[in-house]
Amino acid sequence: xxxxxxxxxxxxxxxxxxxxxxxxxxMAGEQSSGTFxxxxxxxxxxxxxxxxxxxYLEVIGTTETPALPGRHSGETYYRAKVTLxxxxxxxxxxxxxxxxxVSGNLFELAQFSGLRILDIRLPDAFxxxxxxxxxxxxxxxxxxxxxxxxxxxxxxxxxxxxxxxQTADLVRTLADAGIDFIKDDELxxxxxxxxxxxxxxxxxxxxxxxxxxxGKKVMYAFNLxxxxxxxxxxxxxxxxxxxxxxxxxxxxxxxxxxxxxxxHTELPLHAHRNGWGYLSxxxxxxxxxxxxxxxxxxxxxxHMHVNxxxxxxxxxxxxxxxxxxxxxxxxxxxxxxxxxxxxxxxxSAVQAGETYAQLGHADCIxxxxxxxxxxxxxxxxxxxxxxEAWNAAIQGTTVQEYAKTHPAxxxxxxxxx
Amino acid sequence: xxxxxxxxxxxxxxxxxxxxxxxxxxMAGEQSSGTFxxxxxxxxxxxxxxxxxxxYLEVIGTTETPALPGRHSGETYYRAKVTLxxxxxxxxxxxxxxxxxVSGNLFELAQFSGLRILDIRLPDAFxxxxxxxxxxxxxxxxxxxxxxxxxxxxxxxxxxxxxxxQTADLVRTLADAGIDFIKDDELxxxxxxxxxxxxxxxxxxxxxxxxxxxGKKVMYAFNLxxxxxxxxxxxxxxxxxxxxxxxxxxxxxxxxxxxxxxxHTELPLHAHRNGWGYLSxxxxxxxxxxxxxxxxxxxxxxHMHVNxxxxxxxxxxxxxxxxxxxxxxxxxxxxxxxxxxxxxxxxSAVQAGETYAQLGHADCIxxxxxxxxxxxxxxxxxxxxxxEAWNAAIQGTTVQEYAKTHPAxxxxxxxxx
Numbered sequence: 001x002x003x004x005x006x007x008x009x010x011x012x013x014x015x016x017x018x019x020x021x022x023x024x025x026x027m028a029g030e031q032s033s034g035t036f037x038x039x040x041x042x043x044x045x046x047x048x049x050x051x052x053x054x055x056y057l058e059v060i061g062t063t064e065t066p067a068l069p070g071r072h073s074g075e076t077y078y079r080a081k082v083t084l085x086x087x088x089x090x091x092x093x094x095x096x097x098x099x100x101x102v103s104g105n106l107f108e109l110a111q112f113s114g115l116r117i118l119d120i121r122l123p124d125a126f127x128x129x130x131x132x133x134x135x136x137x138x139x140x141x142x143x144x145x146x147x148x149x150x151x152x153x154x155x156x157x158x159x160x161x162x163x164x165x166q167t168a169d170l171v172r173t174l175a176d177a178g179i180d181f182i183k184d185d186e187l188x189x190x191x192x193x194x195x196x197x198x199x200x201x202x203x204x205x206x207x208x209x210x211x212x213x214x215g216k217k218v219m220y221a222f223n224l225x226x227x228x229x230x231x232x233x234x235x236x237x238x239x240x241x242x243x244x245x246x247x248x249x250x251x252x253x254x255x256x257x258x259x260x261x262x263x264h265t266e267l268p269l270h271a272h273r274n275g276w277g278y279l280s281x282x283x284x285x286x287x288x289x290x291x292x293x294x295x296x297x298x299x300x301x302x303h304m305h306v307n308x309x310x311x312x313x314x315x316x317x318x319x320x321x322x323x324x325x326x327x328x329x330x331x332x333x334x335x336x337x338x339x340x341x342x343x344x345x346x347x348s349a350v351q352a353g354e355t356y357a358q359l360g361h362a363d364c365i366x367x368x369x370x371x372x373x374x375x376x377x378x379x380x381x382x383x384x385x386x387x388e389a390w391n392a393a394i395q396g397t398t399v400q401e402y403a404k405t406h407p408a409x410x411x412x413x414x415x416x417x
Numbered sequence: 418x419x420x421x422x423x424x425x426x427x428x429x430x431x432x433x434x435x436x437x438x439x440x441x442x443x444m445a446g447e448q449s450s451g452t453f454x455x456x457x458x459x460x461x462x463x464x465x466x467x468x469x470x471x472x473y474l475e476v477i478g479t480t481e482t483p484a485l486p487g488r489h490s491g492e493t494y495y496r497a498k499v500t501l502x503x504x505x506x507x508x509x510x511x512x513x514x515x516x517x518x519v520s521g522n523l524f525e526l527a528q529f530s531g532l533r534i535l536d537i538r539l540p541d542a543f544x545x546x547x548x549x550x551x552x553x554x555x556x557x558x559x560x561x562x563x564x565x566x567x568x569x570x571x572x573x574x575x576x577x578x579x580x581x582x583q584t585a586d587l588v589r590t591l592a593d594a595g596i597d598f599i600k601d602d603e604l605x606x607x608x609x610x611x612x613x614x615x616x617x618x619x620x621x622x623x624x625x626x627x628x629x630x631x632g633k634k635v636m637y638a639f640n641l642x643x644x645x646x647x648x649x650x651x652x653x654x655x656x657x658x659x660x661x662x663x664x665x666x667x668x669x670x671x672x673x674x675x676x677x678x679x680x681h682t683e684l685p686l687h688a689h690r691n692g693w694g695y696l697s698x699x700x701x702x703x704x705x706x707x708x709x710x711x712x713x714x715x716x717x718x719x720h721m722h723v724n725x726x727x728x729x730x731x732x733x734x735x736x737x738x739x740x741x742x743x744x745x746x747x748x749x750x751x752x753x754x755x756x757x758x759x760x761x762x763x764x765s766a767v768q769a770g771e772t773y774a775q776l777g778h779a780d781c782i783x784x785x786x787x788x789x790x791x792x793x794x795x796x797x798x799x800x801x802x803x804x805e806a807w808n809a810a811i812q813g814t815t816v817q818e819y820a821k822t823h824p825a826x827x828x829x830x831x832x833x834x
Contacts, residue, residue: 031604033578041583042575049610050578068698070731089609090577096642097606099669100691104603107694108730115694158459160507161450161467166458173457186521187448189514192506193466225513228645228677252516254671260645274517277524277532278703279695281485285702286695313525314487373457 007085009055009121010102010291014082015067015114015284017074020059023111024082028052030109031101032086050090056083066113067284077113093125095295096255107285114284117291122298127332130259131300133339135268137328137363140302140340143244143268144219146180149394151219152386153181153367155344160187163194168202175210175218177379179372181365184223186249186272196224196234204241211242221247221270221303228257232264239266250296251275262300270342271301281314289323297327297337303365304339309355311345321358328363340365347371348416349409352389353399362394376411385412424502426472426538427519427708431499432484432531432701434491437476440528441499445469447526448518449503467507473500483530484701494530510542512712513672524702531701534708539715544749547676548717550756552685554745554780557719557757560661560685561636563597566811568636569803570598570784572761577604580611585619592627592635594797596789598782601640603666603689613641613651621658638664638687638720645674649681656683667713668692679717687759688718698731706740714744714754720782721756726772728762738775745780757782764788765833766826769806770816779811793828802829 016023028034032052033042061079084102091097098120107115135143144151154174156167174182190196200222211217224234225248235246247270250258262269279287293304306323307315324343330336341364343355348371356362368386375382388409392402403410433440445451449469450459478496501519508514515537524532552560561568571591573584591599607613617639628634641651641663648670652663664687665678679686696704710721723740724732741760747753758781760772765788773779785803792799805826809819820827 033575041579041587046575046578050575068731069700090604091606091608094606094608094643096644096666096669097604097608100603100606100642100666100689103668103695104666104691105694105730107692107698108724108732109694110729110731112731158450158463158467161463162458170458186517187507187514189508189511189517191508191511191514225517226511226673227513228673231673249513249517249521251520252513253673255674256643256645256648256670257673257677258671260674260677272517274521275524277522277526278520281524282699282702283486285699307525312527313522314485314527314529315525 004121004123006088006123008088008098008123009083009085011118012082012084013079013114013116013118013284014112015063015077015079016112017066017072017077018111020057020078020080024054024057024080026109026111027082027106028054028084030105031084032090050087052084052086054082055085056081067282068113070113071110079114088123088125093123093129095126095130095259095298098122099255099295116284116286116288118288119291120294122331124332124334126298127335127337130298131262132298132335132337133300133302134265135302136338137340140219140268144180145216149362149387149390150364150366151180152383153183153365154179154372155183155185155367155369156188157185157369159185161193164198164202167194167199168206171203171218171220172206172210173379175207177372177383178216179218179383181219181221181367183221183247183270183367186223186225186274189223189225196222197237200237200241200243204243208242217244219244221245223247223249225249225252228260231257231261235261235265235267243267245270247272249274255295255299258296258301259299265300268302269300270303271296271305273305289319290326293323293327294331297331297339302339303342306341306343308343308345308347309351309358313345324359324364328361342367344368349385349389349399349412350416352386353393356390356393362390366390371416374415375408376415377408381408381411384408421538421540423505423540425505425515425540426500426502428535429499429501430496430531430533430535430701431529432480432494432496433529434483434489434494435528437474437495437497441471441474441497441501443526443528444499444523445471445501447522448501449507467504469501469503471499472502473498484699485530487530488527496531505540505542510540510546512543512547512676512715515539516672516712533701533703533705535705536708537711539748541749541751543715544752544754547715548679549715549752549754550717550719551682552719553756557636557685561597562633566779566804566807567781567783568597569800570600570782571596571789572600572602572784572786573605574602574786574790576602578610581615581619584611584616585623588620588635588637589623589627590796592624594789594795594800595633596635596800598636598638598784600638600664600687600784603640603642603691606640606642613639614654617654617658617660621660625659634661636661638662640664640666642666642669645677648674648678652678652682652684660684662687664689666691672712672716675713675718676716682717685719686717687720688713688722690722706736707743710740710744711748714748714756719756720759723758723760725760725762725764726768726775730762741776741781745778759784766802766806766816766829767833769803770810773807773810779807783807788833791832792825793832794825798825798828801825
């Protein structure tokens with residue numbers, strides 16, 4: 001947690017064929033008041049007021065092969081960790097211009113054959129300037145009625161292609177199966193095959209009917225990704241019809257759009273990270289999730305996707321765990337901005353125990369597709385098996401032992417192991 | 418130019434250790450109605466209505482070393498070009514959800530050790546759904562009074578640190594030097610050291626005074642990057658005080674914010690691409706500029722940064738030229754969305770001739786910092802030398818020949834060569 005007041009900081013992993021000290025100075029200069037040629041008005045006072053500082057520099061290794069192509073080459077490339085700080089007065093507590101300052105042109109600088117932003121630390125003023133998560137963990141539990149353990153969730157599949165009635169029919173099956181959380185796929189938005197408004201009307205009728213009968217209202221994250229005014233209008237419709245969650249694609253909408261939406265929401269905002277691969281897939285380029293997710297947490301999202309253990313994508317389990325743990329670490333003394341991580345991608349009862357062990361808590365959404373729908377005894381047994389797998393983990397029992405007295409779990413382990 | 422009507426397309430460069438046909442099918446499935454496990458309601462009719470199609474697949478080479486780390490490995494990695502198409506009815510003409518569809522999760526798929534999006538082609542409906550550039554090339558020439566040749570421009574330096582009065586003083590020097598275009602650095606926004614409103618008031622007083630005296634109004638791109646309502650308010654202030662351009666950082670604001678701004682603007686929108694490095698720097702990951710810039714052109718920006726020849730960054734000249742040429746290629750039969758490319762980064766009179774030769778026209782903003790301020794005879798000679806270098810190129814004369822009768826150019830060549 002940050003205790004900064006008048007400066008903000010960012011940590012980087014760099015690779016460079018020039019001296020790391022010179023390279024770090026180039027970073028600081030490019031992203032603040034440094035100039036390559038002497039210009040009028042550039043005084044020691046101006047530098048004192050505005051320059052970025054190198055707070056930390058540690059060479060962690062060398063390599064003979066550059067990670068990325070570029071203009072400069074050398075015989076040895078140094079890898080180092082660098083921390084820079086900037087005066088808050090350069091931008092004020094402004095997330096948009098923070099983005100241009102801590103990231104901006106850095107990744108293109110010719111001195112670097114690798115540059116990745118690892119983390120950021122901000123003064124409390126940033127927490128005060130933005131909505132932050134309005135619901136977070138406690139609010140999501142209250143609205144979903146899930147007091148302990150993970151929210152067991154799923155994603156409508158096929159991703160796109162169902163009309164509104166087909167979507168509602170699937171929601172009925174899942175609601176009857178006792179599921180806690182359902183989301184639209186990020187490919188499903190407001191196309192003519194499945195218009196947003198019609199989908200919300202048909203799905204909420206089912207969810208409200210089931211809630212009236214059972215007392216349990218499924219949390220459905222409707223994908224309202226779109227222009228600002230459309231997102232606000234769609235949010236209002238979901239709220240009006242009794243819905244309890246909306247979803248947006250962060251890399252489609254962007255930061256100004258998410259802030260505008262977050263200032264408006266009266267429902268939890270479920271954040272989808274599709275596109276994350278182009279920001280992160282090369283280990284010496286782009287963003288670590290810890291740094292990137294802080295922008296959205298401060299802006300005001302309540303749930304963020306973090307992939308899952310043994311997922312169908314390319315991310316390592318270690319990276320998934322690091323991401324998931326990072327989003328509940330408190331950001332400011334006055335406001336933690338802790339949110340719920342969302343696990344998904346090839347998840348079933350099989351990974352539940354390890355996920356709990358690695359995460360250290362059960363404040364999460366645990367979403368499975370085939371892991372529920374493909375359970376041999378049907379979706380209700382699929383949902384039950386996931387709950388049982390988490391219960392076993394939380395009680396400190398092995399899943400094999402627990403399965404002896406819990407047949408839905410036993411069947412899931414036979415199917416998915 | 419696209420002649421599609423009911424489908425949209427995207428081109429990719431992929432690298433994969435599995436069969437390219439299987440890999441391309443995985444892309445199409447992941448980004449449309451494909452499913453890994455059979456689910457109820459997935460019918461041939463649904464697939465016909467919603468599935469992405471492989472339109473083109475060409476293996477272009479193999480490698481033994483994967484470009485990116487991942488879960489799958491092999492002895493041989495195939496590189497291929499792939500074109501996919503989707504039914505427009507999946508999303509309608511919606512840029513935000515287009516982003517999630519053509520990019521989205523693709524970059525993370527375990528089958529790929531490299532994936533880069535090269536281009537997109539869209540039906541005319543997208544052109545009709547968004548503002549597009551309201552000023553573009555012709556409108557920028559009209560407002561700047563530069564009828565032919567490039568707009569000669571510069572960027573306020575130091576990037577950040579001047580207060581409003583110091584900025585205005587520099588603007589006076591540059592306006593007196595006859596410059597066409599000035600922009601805020603992307604690090605300068607609305608911090609307490611140099612508040613936006615005060616900067617606009619002080620700078621526009623200078624620009625208006627010079628315009629009253631000389632008849633030439635310098636186009637100044639004020640960086641209004643911020644929240645949506647703030648950007649609209651700042652735009653209105655610039656317009657009210659007689660300003661002729663506003664600027665925003667695309668990767669800070671994001672697509673929904675830029676669309677909201679573009680629906681509001683009555684001035685050219687100057688688009689800064691800072692952050693572009695993390696989207697593009699690895700040749701087998703992320704975005705080609707041709708694809709990425711189309712989102713912003715359709716949304717409604719009027720100028721886009723493309724770096725410069727022999728720049729201080731890591732990008733090759735060939736890539737710079739490809740980017741710059743792409744932004745004037747017409748996008749739709751009803752609307753070209755052609756915009757002005759902005760050259761900058763280490764530019765001087767030295768690169769002007771080659772830039773013109775490679776670009777094939779002079780409809781651009783050509784920005785130099787040191788190339789103007791560090792001219793041995795002062796900034797007025799710096800601006801003049803840049804104009805002379807471009808005039809020589811446009812007239813088909815060598816810059817050396819032209820310099821014989823143009824002393825400002827001669828001095829620039831001695832200084833910067």
